[in-house]
Amino acid sequence: GAVVSQHPSRVICKSGTSVKIECRSLDFQATTMFWYRQFPKKSLMLMATSNEGSKATYEQGVEKDKFLINHASLTLSTLTVTSAHPEDSSFYICSASGQGASSYNSPLHFGNGTRLTVT
Amino acid sequence: AQSVTQLDSQVPVFEEAPVELRCNYSSSVSVYLFWYVQYPNQGLQLLLKYLSGSTLVKGINGFEAEFNKSQTSFHLRKPSVHISDTAEYFCAVSDRNFNKFYFGSGTKLNVKP
Numbered sequence: 001g002a003v004v005s006q007h008p009s010r011v012i013c014k015s016g017t018s019v020k021i022e023c024r025s026l027d028f029q030a031t032t033m034f035w036y037r038q039f040p041k042k043s044l045m046l047m048a049t050s051n052e053g054s055k056a057t058y059e060q061g062v063e064k065d066k067f068l069i070n071h072a073s074l075t076l077s078t079l080t081v082t083s084a085h086p087e088d089s090s091f092y093i094c095s096a097s098g099q100g101a102s103s104y105n106s107p108l109h110f111g112n113g114t115r116l117t118v119t
Numbered sequence: 120a121q122s123v124t125q126l127d128s129q130v131p132v133f134e135e136a137p138v139e140l141r142c143n144y145s146s147s148v149s150v151y152l153f154w155y156v157q158y159p160n161q162g163l164q165l166l167l168k169y170l171s172g173s174t175l176v177k178g179i180n181g182f183e184a185e186f187n188k189s190q191t192s193f194h195l196r197k198p199s200v201h202i203s204d205t206a207e208y209f210c211a212v213s214d215r216n217f218n219k220f221y222f223g224s225g226t227k228l229n230v231k232p
Contacts, residue, residue: 006162034220042225043209043222043223043225049218049219093162095163095220110163113162115160
């Protein structure tokens with residue numbers, strides 16, 4: 001089945017530094033990628049939607065200058081948390097949909113998430 | 120716009136007992152409905168989906184769900200749970216182009232021996 005690889009699975013960084021999270025579709029072309037943030041005991045909050053080659057569309061309340069999303073190819077999207085602060089600590093999950101991913105049977109494929117801890 | 124409500128944040132149940140996790144949605148357009156399962160520190164795995172056809176859908180791990188249009192519900196059921204079913208379960212809806220997914224707040228299923 002379709003696979004989405006997210007890296008790193010865990011990262012600890014110091015306050016003020018930037019962190020890049022990668023999301024790759026391994027066996028299909030991800031025309032659309034979604035980035036979610038999951039707070040403890042809460043649901044997934046959609047942060048932004050990105051289409052290959054286009055600027056990401058951010059949800060209301062998400063700072064686009066802080067959470068930089070790049071979707072330069074059909075297999076890779078990156079989320080960069082710039083000037084991270086402790087309140088950015090969270091679990092970030094990417095998901096992808098697109099061609100060749102048996103979209104009708106399973107339209108959305110998730111990465112395994114990245115646990116970000118900012119100290 | 121669509122929204123999803125999962126009223127039960129936690130459901131404790133004994134092993135081999137039946138369980139139902141509730142999901143209600145609201146939408147002004149036709150939607151597709153999904154249940155996902157999340158194990159600790161992992162992404163989401165699709166359990167089952169309703170796209171069209173029979174309102175009773177069967178998924179992996181013995182789970183099933185029934186789409187009830189009049190009650191705008193999509194409750195998840197399993198007749199006999201196992202310890203390994205302990206996880207968090209998310210109900211989700213999407214538009215018919217899969218352009219956006221909206222998730223409920225999740226229900227933690229805790230299966231006790």
